Every structure is written in C-alpha cells, then in structure tokens.
Amino acid sequence: MNTTTKIPSARFGKIELGPEAFRQLGYALVDRISQHLDEVAEGPVTMAPTAEAIGEMIGKISSAAPDGQEAGILLENTAELLFRQSLFNGHPKFWGYITSSPTPIGILGDLLASAVNANVGAWALSPVATEIEKQTVEWIGRFMGYPAGGGLMVSGGNMANNVGFQAAIRAKAGPQILEGGLRSLDKPLTAYCSGQTHTWIQKSASLCGLGANSIRWIDTDAEGRMNLEHLRGQIQKDIAAGYEPFLVVGTAGSVSTGVVDPLAGIAEICKQYKLWFHIDGAYGGFAGALPELQGQFKGLESADSIAVDPHKWLYAPLEAGCTLVRDPRHLTNTFSYHPPYYNFEAEQLNYVDYGPQNSRGFRALKVWLAAQHLGMEGYRQLIREDIQLAQYAFELFSGQDDFETFSRHLSIATFRYVPPALKPRLGDEAVEAHLNQMNQAILNRIEAEGKYFISKAMIGGRFALRMCIVNFRSSAEDVEGFPAYVRALGQAEGSAR
Numbered sequence: 001m002n003t004t005t006k007i008p009s010a011r012f013g014k015i016e017l018g019p020e021a022f023r024q025l026g027y028a029l030v031d032r033i034s035q036h037l038d039e040v041a042e043g044p045v046t047m048a049p050t051a052e053a054i055g056e057m058i059g060k061i062s063s064a065a066p067d068g069q070e071a072g073i074l075l076e077n078t079a080e081l082l083f084r085q086s087l088f089n090g091h092p093k094f095w096g097y098i099t100s101s102p103t104p105i106g107i108l109g110d111l112l113a114s115a116v117n118a119n120v121g122a123w124a125l126s127p128v129a130t131e132i133e134k135q136t137v138e139w140i141g142r143f144m145g146y147p148a149g150g151g152l153m154v155s156g157g158n159m160a161n162n163v164g165f166q167a168a169i170r171a172k173a174g175p176q177i178l179e180g181g182l183r184s185l186d187k188p189l190t191a192y193c194s195g196q197t198h199t200w201i202q203k204s205a206s207l208c209g210l211g212a213n214s215i216r217w218i219d220t221d222a223e224g225r226m227n228l229e230h231l232r233g234q235i236q237k238d239i240a241a242g243y244e245p246f247l248v249v250g251t252a253g254s255v256s257t258g259v260v261d262p263l264a265g266i267a268e269i270c271k272q273y274k275l276w277f278h279i280d281g282a283y284g285g286f287a288g289a290l291p292e293l294q295g296q297f298k299g300l301e302s303a304d305s306i307a308v309d310p311h312k313w314l315y316a317p318l319e320a321g322c323t324l325v326r327d328p329r330h331l332t333n334t335f336s337y338h339p340p341y342y343n344f345e346a347e348q349l350n351y352v353d354y355g356p357q358n359s360r361g362f363r364a365l366k367v368w369l370a371a372q373h374l375g376m377e378g379y380r381q382l383i384r385e386d387i388q389l390a391q392y393a394f395e396l397f398s399g400q401d402d403f404e405t406f407s408r409h410l411s412i413a414t415f416r417y418v419p420p421a422l423k424p425r426l427g428d429e430a431v432e433a434h435l436n437q438m439n440q441a442i443l444n445r446i447e448a449e450g451k452y453f454i455s456k457a458m459i460g461g462r463f464a465l466r467m468c469i470v471n472f473r474s475s476a477e478d479v480e481g482f483p484a485y486v487r488a489l490g491q492a493e494g495s496a497r
C-alpha cells in the first residue's frame, strides 16, 4: 500500500482552548466559585429538586450537536445549575451524615492536581506527586500519634477499610492465599467487630469472598462500645469450633453516634490471640489528635492498620480516604505484582504496589495543601470547635419540655422531639411507635424545606434526629436557631395528627 494517513500537525483544534481562552474561562469560573463560597450561607442548604426537574435543567444545557458546543457558555450554564440546585455541604447549617465543607485551598488544589494530571501509580510517572503523597501519609500519622510505617491515599473510608481488611487476610493466611484463594485454607476465617460497625465490613467480606457470615457481631454496652468480654468469649468459642479468627475491627467514632470502642482493650486481645487489629477511624480518627481526648483514643497507636477519611474531618473536598499501616510490607505482600509491561524500579515508591488501584489520581495534593496551610494546631482547633458546637447543640436540646436528648460523642448529638403530653408515657410501645413516625416526618420536613440538613440514628429502637458537625463554617448562632425550628415542625406535625 502506498497511501499514508496524514494527521495534521494542529489536531481537532477545539480541544485545546488556547492560552487566552483558557485564562478567560478560568478567571470567570474562579469568580463564579468565589461568589458561591461568599454567598452560600444566605441561600438554602438545598432546593430539594426532583430528579425529573434536574433532568430537565440538564437537558437545557446539553446539546446533541455532533461537534459539541462553545466552552464558555457551557461552563457558565453548568456552574449556574450546580450552584443553584445542588445540596451544599459547604453551607453552615449542613450537619447531615458525615460530610464536611470543602477547604477552599483544597478546591484550588484539585484544579492544580488535574492540571498536572500526575498518575500516582508509579514514581516514574509522578515523581513530585508521589513524594507529596508520602509526606501527606506521614503527616496524617504524626497528627494522630500513630507510628505509621506507610500507607496510601484511596477514595474514601470504605476503600481505606477494605485495604486494611485485605492486608489482614493476607497476613493471617500467608502467601498461598494470593494463588489458592480461600479454598486453600484449612479453616474458615472469622472477623470481629461491634454491631455499630459501618457497612464497609459487609462489602469487604463479600468482596474478599468470605461472606457476611464470617463476621462475628460483638455486643456493645448501652452507649455502643464493644463489649470486651463478649469479644474474648466469641474468639475462644470460634477457635474451639475450628475457625481461624484473623481480625478485630475497633471503631474510633461510630457512624451513628460517634462512640469510640475500647481500643486499648481490643489491642490487648489481638496481641494475645495474634489477630490483626484494624481501626476504622473514618469519622473520628482525627479527633485522636486532641490532647484532651487521649483517654478515649488510648490504644490507637497499637493498631496494625487504620482507615481515616481526610474528606471528613480534614475537610478535604471529596474524594480522599487514607489507609495507614505500621508495617508497609503487609501492603506490598498483598498488592504487589511485577508484570512485564512495567518499567518501574523496585527501590522507588510505586503506589501501585500498595493498594488495589493501578492508575491513581493526585488525591494527596488537596490534603497536603490544607495541612501546610492550617498546620496541626489549626486543625486541632477546628476539630475541637466542631465538638464544642455539637456539645452546645446537645445542651440546647437538653432540659426542654418537648425534647429528649440521647447522646453526644465527638461531634455527633442525637435527640428527638417529644410532645410534652407524651413525656410521662415514654417507653410505652404505642407511644414509641408514634414518636418514631413523628420524628421521621420531622426529618422529612427538614429535608424538604432545605433550611438545615441533618440525618438520623436508631438508638435502642428509637428514631433519633442526628446532628453531625464536621463543618468549619458553622457557628454558635447557626446552632442556636435550630431547636426553635425543630420545635415548630414538631408542633405542626403533632397538630396534623
């Protein structure tokens, strides 16, 4: 054949915006973002739009034109849609689930990270980014007082816990597991955690082929902390019955109410039975950096692995999770392969060898920038203030005729609305069912009105309203108006029945 395909030296030019247009679009977008950050507190937390309405609005922006549309208008319309119709966890009255306001420097960091577009799977592909991730992991370990030998950034808490879970299996089962899988083991593996543990553990047990029946749910005390006697007894029972216990998970800040398991006691039991000790600190791990909470977090330093979520209490924009391990060889034992298509040097730090991902984004940058910007003391102060705000909210709801408070641990406060006439009849089955319905209805109203955003917890069968403050924008004034608002909804709900 004598035809040659000629590709022009200037390719389909539209993809390159060109320096002048890039600058102008970028400036305009940054202006719009800045305006949003400045104004977010004045608007609603959410307009609570329906999926149908959103679909229509997106439809107005998108175009079926085969060669696309103009970048400037596209960006402008999309920013407008997002800044009007989203749910804003950066709003000072957002206290739902465990999602934080994003650090402004982290927002810029994500932009910078994607401009470099480092592939942090291998040192050779991301020399500076790899070293920044390494520093970020070290910083996180130092901040929490955990002697991390290494670790890596992942997408979030679920993945951070999963990395610890997989490393624990490999550590107990030995190298044969990598080839023979679970069927090569003589005894079935069992894992131990409290009933308050987040659902990542079912996903991990399923993903790793163990199945949820391999999880032993350990009893808790009235506050939700793991019962160590039950833990020890269950381990002994399983060993006697021919199982192979391999892992105990302690939660440092449970997702419902924020309680911290007795970590030092768990560490001791793990040592005695030679089990991997993993801590799920996705929510509360960073509170371990507060000197005044050292009592609660004692034992954290003994964990084999810890999962934390910078996109929670370091306020990093999503996504940013992190697994820390005492000894990074457990990660390379679990995840390292050397295929012929890699030209990576073994002595260099190649994050592909540390976790399940291959190509990896530069998640560490937004976390590192904020850490450099605020410093450990800045973060301690912010975390401490979030806890104080939750305590303040708890106090505002306490001692009222028409509220009942349940718990305040770390920055989570739980309570419910109770019409004063029903107070003497608490515990009565019909009254409790009524109160559950009523508080569910109140929560639905709160979400629909969009002035505040909170979530729920079930506490001993009782439906509780739950405020989780991981929000550097919230102030005492934001919290002060809330009880009267909930009371009004409760009264409206009561008279509607």
Ligand SMILES: *Cc1c(COP(=O)(O)O)cnc(C)c1O
Residues within 6 Å of the ligand: 098, 155, 156, 157, 158, 159, 198, 200, 251, 253, 254, 255, 280, 281, 282, 283, 284, 309, 321
């Ligand atoms: C949030 C949370 C998780 C899950 O983390 P994601 O970042 O949502 O994946 C796991 N455990 C606890 C205790 C959490 O609070």
